[in-house]
Amino acid sequence: MSNTLRLTDEEQAMLGGEAGPGVQKAMEIVAALGQIYGAADLVPVASVQVAGVSYKNLGDAGLEFLQAWAREDPQGTRARVPATLNPAGMDLRTWRELGFPAGFARQQEAIIAAYTALGITPTCTCTPYQVGHVPRFGQHLAWAESSAVSYANSVLGARTNREGGPSALAAAITGRTARYGLHLDENRRATLIVDVHCPMTSEADLGALGYLTGRQVGNGVPYFRFHSLRPADCHLKALGAAMAASGAVALYHVEGMTPEAKDLDPIRAASCSAALCNPVVKRSGQSPSTPLHCGITSSPRDSISHGTPTVVVDDLTPGYAALNGTCEQIDLVSLGCPHASLEELQAIADYLDGRRVKAALWITTAYLTREVGLARGLVERIQAAGARVVADTCMVVAPVAALGFRTMATNSAKMAFYTPSHSGLSVRFGPMEQCLEAAVTGKWTVKRQASI
Amino acid sequence: MQLELQGRIIKSGTAEGIALVSALPIGFLGGVDPETGVVIEPGHPLEGQSVAGRVLVFPTGKGSTVGSYTLYRMALGGTAPAAILNAESEAIVAVGAIIGDIPMVDGIDISQIQTGDLVRLDADRITVER
Numbered sequence: 068m069s070n071t072l073r074l075t076d077e078e079q080a081m082l083g084g085e086a087g088p089g090v091q092k093a094m095e096i097v098a099a100l101g102q103i104y105g106a107a108d109l110v111p112v113a114s115v116q117v118a119g120v121s122y123k124n125l126g127d128a129g130l131e132f133l134q135a136w137a138r139e140d141p142q143g144t145r146a147r148v149p150a151t152l153n154p155a156g157m158d159l160r161t162w163r164e165l166g167f168p169a170g171f172a173r174q175q176e177a178i179i180a181a182y183t184a185l186g187i188t189p190t191c192t193c194t195p196y197q198v199g200h201v202p203r204f205g206q207h208l209a210w211a212e213s214s215a216v217s218y219a220n221s222v223l224g225a226r227t228n229r230e231g232g233p234s235a236l237a238a239a240i241t242g243r244t245a246r247y248g249l250h251l252d253e254n255r256r257a258t259l260i261v262d263v264h265c266p267m268t269s270e271a272d273l274g275a276l277g278y279l280t281g282r283q284v285g286n287g288v289p290y291f292r293f294h295s296l297r298p299a300d301c302h303l304k305a306l307g308a309a310m311a312a313s314g315a316v317a318l319y320h321v322e323g324m325t326p327e328a329k330d331l332d333p334i335r336a337a338s339c340s341a342a343l344c345n346p347v348v349k350r351s352g353q354s355p356s357t358p359l360h361c362g363i364t365s366s367p368r369d370s371i372s373h374g375t376p377t378v379v380v381d382d383l384t385p386g387y388a389a390l391n392g393t394c395e396q397i398d399l400v401s402l403g404c405p406h407a408s409l410e411e412l413q414a415i416a417d418y419l420d421g422r423r424v425k426a427a428l429w430i431t432t433a434y435l436t437r438e439v440g441l442a443r444g445l446v447e448r449i450q451a452a453g454a455r456v457v458a459d460t461c462m463v464v465a466p467v468a469a470l471g472f473r474t475m476a477t478n479s480a481k482m483a484f485y486t487p488s489h490s491g492l493s494v495r496f497g498p499m500e501q502c503l504e505a506a507v508t509g510k511w512t513v514k515r516q517a518s519i
Numbered sequence: 520m521q522l523e524l525q526g527r528i529i530k531s532g533t534a535e536g537i538a539l540v541s542a543l544p545i546g547f548l549g550g551v552d553p554e555t556g557v558v559i560e561p562g563h564p565l566e567g568q569s570v571a572g573r574v575l576v577f578p579t580g581k582g583s584t585v586g587s588y589t590l591y592r593m594a595l596g597g598t599a600p601a602a603i604l605n606a607e608s609e610a611i612v613a614v615g616a617i618i619g620d621i622p623m624v625d626g627i628d629i630s631q632i633q634t635g636d637l638v639r640l641d642a643d644r645i646t647v648e649r
Contacts, residue, residue, distance in 0.1 A: 096614065096617065096618070099617055100610055100613065100614070103527070103529055103608070103613060104610075118583070118584045118585050119584075119585045119587070119588045121585075124548060124585045124588060124589070125588050125592075126553070126588075126592050128588075128591060128592045128595040128596065129588045129591065129592060132588075132591060132618070153585075211584035211585075212584055213582070213583055213584050216584070228610060229584055229609065229610060229611060230584060230610060231584055231586070231587035231610050231611040231613070231614035231615065232584055232585050232587050232588050232614075233587050233588070233591075233614050233618055234587070234610055234614045235584070281581075285544060285578075285579065285581065286579065286581075286609060311582075312546075312582055312583070313581075313582075314544075314581055315544065315579070315580065315581040315582070315609060389562075463549075485548075485549045485583075487561055488549050488550065488559040488560050488561060489548070489549035
């Protein structure tokens, strides 16, 4: 391994075990990543978001890993900076009435207890920025949870890599992460222009776009140019989450909107590599189509250099096709991936007034958002329709099959992407209104051309 | 045919196994069944194949940051790859390899390796036999 990583005296001491064995183990992980990625040094972080919370994902092995970390020195092994938690595998307060298995619940509670003992705040949401944990522009963070990383970097202009679950935890315990990747200016520039020509009319359209872009760009930095839409927050949440799931996108720019798209020259000249420009997008079972075509372009309007690859998106149909199964009966409609905002709860309550649902309709959100929703009467209106506002979890990390569901409808491209393989359910994907209608009728109804 | 490659150590170790090569990135959470080691991401080139005990070769990781724990679970459960080779690693798979004690090297020209090759790994040195 290279020896380019410089540690401060305090960091050396941590590595040497002077702050206890728990801190030592954490610093080993942080320093190892620093050496691997050629970081010059470590950077103190303002906050940490820890992923790897649901018992469904961690299993007994992950729980044991967490418990072992602090076992030798529980007092000394604690978060040094504000640290928040990703969703758990269940609603921590109402799991019993929702039908979560008791054995699962016991292990899940043990995981939450292990994290709480480490000084992590059990916010249990993928949207800490919606419940008061809002990074500032330029702040260095160590966040795991791919959709939150995308939001913090892109919409807020903070700086974080896609930390792994354990590396985020290590960053919380040491208060530091390796200064590489997106902590550095030069890695925050766009590597691909995505020129969106087709109409964008819903958060599902942004999700489908994100799914296609993520597959195309891998871990690159897309720069979006929209012509007919000024994205709202729910759109950006959907876009970032989808790209982080189908690809590894941690940062994107939106022309005229996101902070670094305005402040910096976001386009860097890049040679058009084959990995980025793949003009024929094949989907299994689909006839070859070319919804994304690629060309080296320079536009007279702005400062794009020759050689910056551009992809034009004029058709979202392949995205919708890839994310849609064929089921018609819908057992569960799942909204709130990423976690629903108060505005989304409001829109859902407005739709459901005077209606009753046939399918299960679960809207997942942060506990704090539900509390405000309760105070405003939104939760009561949603429950009057037979739907539920579920806190602390989501249907990606919850054991949905064990809950008895076989088919799902969602407006989240991230959820539609993960669910068939991760949960074994058949999925339908479309905008919120189409999902709400499916909740009321119990059936998926095909709509306009762009959705399936 | 024998070929020698040299990369950058992510997790030091020695390993030997039959290569399983993917030209596309792998996301472990939801993309691989930790109980069996089988790739389950719909449409993935390796879909239906088990990574257990193989020298798993792919460009880079993708998807959920929880993937590190998925790899860890696989290591403890005996379904993990014998080793991981990447063109360019990222933190999720790297951390999974570190805590799961799975030998891993990146900076490899993965186009030089084919599925079915016998691959030996010793620290940063890779030997490929076909």
